[in-house]
Amino acid sequence: MRKLVSAGEILVEIMAERIGQSFLEPGPLLGPYPSGAPAIFIGQAAALGQPAGLIGAVGDDDFGRLNIERLRALGADVSAIAVHKGHATGTAFVTYRADASRHFVFNIRNSASGLIETDGAATNLLASADHVHVMGSSLFSDRAVAVTLSAIETVKAKGGTVSFDPNIRREIMQASGVRAALDHVLARADIFLPSGEELFLFSSAKDEKGAVDELLARGLSCIVLKKGAAGAVYHDHHGAVASSGFAVDEVDPTGAGDCFGAAFVSFWLRGAAPAEALRIANACGALAVTRKGPMEGIFPLEAVEAFIVTGNTQ
Template structure:
C-alpha cells in the first residue's frame, strides 16, 4: 500500500454554540476539538485504512497532546510532528452566522504550527512515503511554502505523486508570493481537487469545460471538483464521472472537504475505478457533516460501505 504524507498546521478548534456575527461579546463555547485542514485530511486517510503520516508542530500543552493522541490512535505516523517547548499549539475560534458562513479567529502563524520544519525525522517520513498531499491553508508563511516545495521535490525525486487542494481563504490570496507559490505547486501536481470556482484559479478559460481541458493539457492527470450539496465530478483525459450528494442532516460542515479529499486520494492510490472512488469520497464528506467537530465524522471503509448501502436502499424504497 502506498503511503501518504501531508505537511501543515495542527490546531484545536473551539466553536460557539450560538449562531451570530463574530466574537465581539461573550458567547458559549464548545471544544477543544483536534483540527487543522491537513490534520483532518490525514486522520481521515488513516481511518480509511491508508498508510499515512504528517509533518507539523504542536506545543508541549494539552492542545498538542489532544491532537497527537487522536492522530496516533487513528493510525497516523506522527514521527514527523515536532513538539515545541515554548510556543502554544495553534487554535481557531469559530462562529457560524445565520446564513451558514463562518467567522474565524486564528492563531496559526505565531503558534507552534508556524514553526513547522523539515527536521531529520520529517525528511525521513517524506522519503519513506509515496504521495504528498498539499493544502492551500498550509501556505500561510514563506517558511511553510519552502517546506511544502521541498517536500514536493523529495517526493517527485523518488517517482512519487502529488495531490493539491487549493482550499485558500480569500484573505490569504494577498499574502506576498502566495499566488506564485500556488502556481508552482499546481504545475507539479498529479491530482487537482478544487472546490467550485477554485477550478479557475489556474485556468484562463471562462467555461468549466474549457477550464478542465486546459488543466488536463497542463500535465495534471485528474481533476476532482467538489461542489458541496451538489455532489462532485471527476475528469481525466478519457473519463468524466458525476456523483450526486447524499441526503444527510448537516450538523457541522467543517472538515467535510478534507475528509472527501483524503478518501478520494486513498482510493486513487489504490487504483480504484473513478466512479467507486468518487462515491466513497462523497459519502465520506456526507458522514463528516453529521458530527460536531472537524475530525469527529471521519469514517472507516466499513462505515462508508454501510452508509452507501443504506443510502442506496433508501433511494430504491
C-alpha cells in the same frame, strides 16, 4: 500500500455554539476539537487504512496532545509532528452566520505551527512516502511554503505523485509568495481537487468545461470538482464521471472537503476506478458534515461502507 504525507497547520478549533452568535460579546463555545486541514486529511486517510503521516508542529500543551492522540488513534504516523516547549498549539475560533458563511479567527503563523520544518523526523517520513497532498491553507508562511515545496520535490524525485486542494483561506495565506507557490504546486500536481470558484483561480476560461480542459492540457492526470451536497465530478483525459452526494443532515461543513479528498486520493492510490473512489469520497464528505467538529465525522472504512448501504449516520 502506497504511503501518503501532508505538511502544514495543526490546530484546535473552538466554535460558537449558536448560529448567528458573534465574538463581539461573550457566549457559549464548543470545543476544543482537533483540526487543521492537513491533519483532517491525514486522519481520514489513516482511518480508511491508508498508510499516512503528517509533518507539522504543536506546543507542549493539552491542545497539542489532543491532536497527536487523535491522529494516533486514527492510525496516522505522528513521528514527524514536533512538540515545541514555549509555544502554544495553533487555534481557530469559528462563528457561523445565518447565511451559512463561516468566519475564522486564526492563530497559526505565530503558534507552534509556524515552527514547521523539514527536520530529521520529517526527512525520515518523506523517505517512506510515495505521495504528497498539499492544502493551499498550509502555505501560511514562507517557512511553511519551503517545507511543502521540498516535500513535493523529494517525493517527485523518486517517482511519487502529488495531489492539491487549494482550500483557500484568505485569513491565513499571507506568505509573501503565496500566489507563486499555489501556481507552482498546481504545476507539480497529478490530482487537483478544487471546490466551487477555486477552479477559476488557475484558469482564464469563463466556464467549467473550458477551465477543466485548459488545466488538463497543462499536465494534470485528473481534476475532481467538489460540489457540496450535490457530490462531485471527476475529469481526466478520457472524459468525465459524475457522482451524486449522499443525503444527510448537515450540522457543520468544516472538514468535508478534507475528508472527501483523503478518501479520493487513498482510493486513487489503490488503483480504484474513478466511480468507486468518488463514491467512497462522497460518503466520507457527507459523514463529515453530520458532526460538530472537523475530525468528529471521520469514520473507519467499515463504517463508511455500512453508511453507503444503509444511509445510517449513527
